[in-house]
Amino acid sequence: MKIDHVHFYVEDAKAWRDWFVYHLGFQVVADSGIPSTFLQKEDCIPLEGRNDAHTCTQVVKSGPVYFLLSSALLPSSPVAEFLRQHPPGVADIAFCVENVEQVISLxxxxxxxxxxxxxxxxxxxxYIKWGKIAAWGSLSHTLIERGVGGDGGDEGDKGAISSSSSSSSSFAAIDHIVLNVNAGDLERAVTWYQNILDFQPQQTFNIQTARSALYSQVMVSGNGEVQLPINEPASANSQIQEFLNVNRGPGIQHIALRTRNIVDAIAQFRATGLCLLPVPKGYYSQIQQRKGLPLSTDELDAIARQEILVDWKENTFFGSKNIIPVLLQIFTQPIFRQPTFFFEFIERRYQAQGFGEGNFRALFAAIENEQIKRGSLKDFG
Structure with missing residues (x-):
């Protein structure tokens, strides 16, 4: 299983196409001469109603990452119905699977x-086969099988969308996608993804501060290619509860895009005016006091200038040179008017795995600070 593409429902698809190009360096996927139900000439992808009478859809890509951006032209558009119920955000995550009939049947x-x-x-x-199932809340999953030949060949999900572009500014992959669910629904959501898409539970987090709390369960696809952390609020004023209130139900909180050089990428994004979350006060002083800091002074200074979070697991090494894997992460402010969806940018040095608890806590604190600014969380100190 792989992530094939992510479909956003927005108020103005062309404006958001330009936003991705300007702020994040995405490319526009040309659509001239393409049948209305497919995305590309050489790599077909199902798409209901592309630039038809009721819906306008734009497509952008960066390396292997593809985003579909749809807005309503008429009230009959499915986008219009979605936006009557929710703010703009992710409506569908498409997975490439080996046998779509089998997955749909299960x-x-x-x-x-x-x-x-x-x-x-x-x-x-x-050839391409596809179907779609309802997932959690208003989220859906398009399931896509690709192959060669009339009988399906033997390529299976190896036929996922690929890009010939490999510029240094391209994102390497969608690292993970985070789903927020209602209080008490975490276990049910975990079971749903286990039973239906064969995801397996990995890391768990129970993050608490003096102000609020959340529970999180990381789910990973059977082949390890897709990571789906699922969060539920553990307090009434949790940032997850704020998301659920504003989003009017469960939904995708953020998408993490993996980059090969996060320091240079963030410097470029800042130059375009992209708004990013500041790190909590005193963060880098605490980092320097941690045992086994695997960064030189110059590296840490460059990371600190861009306000990037740093995490590592002590006594975990990469290869025979005792190199410690490092996890580098940074988060945007919510990209829409409402405090719901945001992006994460992540670099995994030396095959760093999982999710660092230190970074998770730092993110939690940074979002709490934004909640305080919005007046949705009381500052006790």
Whole structure:
């Protein structure tokens, strides 16, 4: 399983296309001469109603990362219905799977609602099969199988969208996608993803401060390619509860985009005016006091100038040179008017795995500070 693409429902698709190009260096995917149900000439992708009478859809990419951006042209558009219920955000996460019929069948056995039965289309020598299921809240999952030949060939999910662009500014991958669910629903959501998409639980987090708290369970696909942390609020004034209130239900809180050089990338993003979360006061002083800091003074200074979070696990080494894997992360402010969806940028040095608890706590504190500024969380100190 792989993430094929992510579909956003927004108020103005063309404006958000330009936002991704200007602020994050994405490229526009040209659509001239493409059938209305598919994205690319060479790598087909299902898309309901592309630039048709009721919906305008734009597509942007950075390396292997593809985002679809749809806005309503008429009240009959599915985007209009989504935006009547929620602020702009992620409506669908598409996964590339090896056998779409099998996945859809398993989903039905476990009670999932099929929104679109399996369809098939030949695209030259390649074929594509796809279906769609309802997921958590208003989120859906398009399930895509790609291959070669009329009988399906043997490529399976190896046929996921790929890009010939490999510029240094491109993102390397979608590292993970985070889902927020209502209080008390975490266990049910975990079971849903286990039963229907064969995700397995990995790390768990119980983050608490003097002001608020959350629980989180990281889910990982069977092949390890997709990471889906799921959060639920553990206090009435939790930042997760604020998201649920403003979003009017569960939904995708953020998407983490992996980059090869986060320091240079963030410097470029800041130059475009992208708004990023500041680190908590005294953060780097605490980092320097931690045992086994695996960064030189110059490296830490460069990271601190860009206000990037740093984490590592002591006594964990990469290869035979006793190199310590390092996790570097930074987060945008919410990109829409409402305090809901934001992006994370992440660099995993020396194959750093999982999610650092130190960074998780620092993010939690940084978002709390933004809640205090918005007046949705009381400052006790």
């Amino acid at each position: 989903a039905q056995v476990h009670g999932a609602k099929v929104l679109q039965p399996v369809q098939q289309q030949q695209c030259g020598q390649k």
